[in-house]
Amino acid sequence: MGVRVQINGKTLELVMGDITEQDTDAIVNAANERLIPGGGVDGAIHRKGGPSIAEEARKIGLCPTGKAVVTGAGHLKTRYVIHAVGPIYRDGKSGEPELLASAYREALTRAEELKLNSIAFPSLSTGAYGYPLEGAAPIALNTILSFLKNREYPRLVRMVLWGEAAFLAYRKALEELAKKN
Numbered sequence: 001m002g003v004r005v006q007i008n009g010k011t012l013e014l015v016m017g018d019i020t021e022q023d024t025d026a027i028v029n030a031a032n033e034r035l036i037p038g039g040g041v042d043g044a045i046h047r048k049g050g051p052s053i054a055e056e057a058r059k060i061g062l063c064p065t066g067k068a069v070v071t072g073a074g075h076l077k078t079r080y081v082i083h084a085v086g087p088i089y090r091d092g093k094s095g096e097p098e099l100l101a102s103a104y105r106e107a108l109t110r111a112e113e114l115k116l117n118s119i120a121f122p123s124l125s126t127g128a129y130g131y132p133l134e135g136a137a138p139i140a141l142n143t144i145l146s147f148l149k150n151r152e153y154p155r156l157v158r159m160v161l162w163g164e165a166a167f168l169a170y171r172k173a174l175e176e177l178a179k180k181n
């Protein structure tokens with residue numbers, strides 16, 4: 001089960017699944033500013049990837065909200081982990097939409113710099129950071145689609161949604177974006 005759209009010869013996919021199982025060139029981690037392993041996606045990536053990822057992240061130090069940094073991927077199937085820091089959701093009026101868009105754009109820019117063909121994202125900020133799925137999904141998809149439209153790399157972006165509720169929220173947001181364009 002999945003959804004796929006083409007834009008300027010590039011592909012956006014929505015799938016239900018586990019980000020740590022993806023064999024794309026990079027996967028994105030839903031990280032925190034201190035790059036210290038936490039729960040959710042972050043915990044799963046460090047558990048499966050092994051200690052080298054946290055060791056590399058520690059050398060980088062801090063990553064401000066809305067930014068993204070790259071490490072290797074330890075034992076994971078992917079080559080790189082791109083650690084993106086989404087905003088903690090407060091009230092939706094504290095710059096969260098811009099910071100969320102920035103986190104996606106920054107992660108995509110790291111992939112572009114490395115000329116990666118494919119990258120997989122989890123739904124940033126919608127777990128521990130409390131961003132409502134219905135608000136986050138259109139921001140994520142809009143940001144990804146405009147990047148794919150305008151840049152050469154990456155050529156494939158896969159949104160990996162954890163569970164049916166997240167998948168359906170993103171599918172609905174994509175249908176609504178398609179109607180507008």
Ligand code: AR6
Nearest residue numbers: 018019030032038039040041042122125126127128129162
């Ligand atoms: N694969 C894909 N998506 C997943 C997986 C998985 N294996 N596990 C959870 N999700 P979260 P955040 C979904 O909390 O909100 C950490 O402690 C989950 O259902 O991982 O950005 C960090 O260290 C949710 O929709 O990230 C930070 O401190 C989405 O992934 C903080 O949490 C993101 O949930 C970051 O919070």
